[in-house]
Amino acid sequence: MKDGTYWNERCWQQKSWRYGKLLLVWQQKAAESGLWQLFLPGCGPRELPAENRFRPETAADELQRKAIAVGKLLDRKPIPNQPARRHHFFCGWQRFSPFETAVLDCLSRVPAGKVVSYGFLASWAEHPRAARAVGRLMAKNPFPLFYPCHRVVKANGRLGNFGGGTELKQKLLEEEGVTFRKPQYIASNSRFEAEINLPRP
DNA sequence: CCGAGGGCTTGTT
DNA sequence: GAACAAGCCCTCG
Structure with missing residues (x-):
């Protein structure tokens, strides 16, 4: 974020949720794609670069599928836990x-x-x-x-x-x-x- | 029982 | 190495 590389190969997506608007940041790297970060309402960066907006049409199939799956999980209450640490929807464990x-x-x-x-x-x-x-x-x-x-x-x-x-x-x-x-x-x-x-x- | 205050602890930047 | 932080514990009043 501060080093200016935060948005490299990443994109953002807003998602309405029962307690406000969530911000999802996806990583698009072919080698390691998935959810990089989820911000609760009011927590994300103020300025979102327009050119990094998530575009399902142009995204890789794999990322599209993950985005749909994660979106469905967020619609459930309560949201299901991640039983395994390195679940494939998430990335950036390093x-x-x-x-x-x-x-x-x-x-x-x-x-x-x-x-x-x-x-x-x-x-x-x-x-x-x-x-x-x-x-x-x-x-x-x-x-x-x-x-x-x-x-x-x-x-x-x-x-x-x-x-x-x-x-x-x-x-x-x-x-x-x-x-x-x-x-x-x-x-x-x-x-x-x-x-x-x-x-x- | 509760709350405020001070000192202590740990992993990260 | 110092400063920091979504804490903990003990001591009062």
Whole structure:
């Protein structure tokens, strides 16, 4: 983005969604095509280069198929998780460190209707004290909704931050069936922690 | 029980 | 190496 190469071999597409307009960035490279980044409403770059607009007619068949499939997933509620880390719709895994890859992998296993804390996610990925680093990663998660960073909350049960806004975070959790013991606090029966047995370091 | 404040920790830039 | 951040934990009041 800052180095000016962000739009090389990439194109953007807007998609209306029940909570606003999403921005999808597709990578077109023949070797590695797929979704490069998904922006929640209000999160993307302000200026979108017109010449990089996604044109289904001229796009490669493979990318067209991926765009249609991803679009359908986004229309479902809740949006299905990615069970496997390197799902073929997504691309650009080389931008992640081993730490980040491990955390995202664990994140993808948190089911709808449940939440985990930043600290637990860190421990689960075998980096016990890296809660804050996990927060940093969640903030730059390129595939929100699919990699469900909205299911990561603070250890004390409060929501924690969210790129798309905490209101959206709460709505997403509510529609997934997460329960609140008080207005701002997640109920303990919605926590996924207990269902995972962590190897004690 | 809750909230505010301070110190600590980690991975990334 | 320093600064930063979508956190955590303990201590008060």
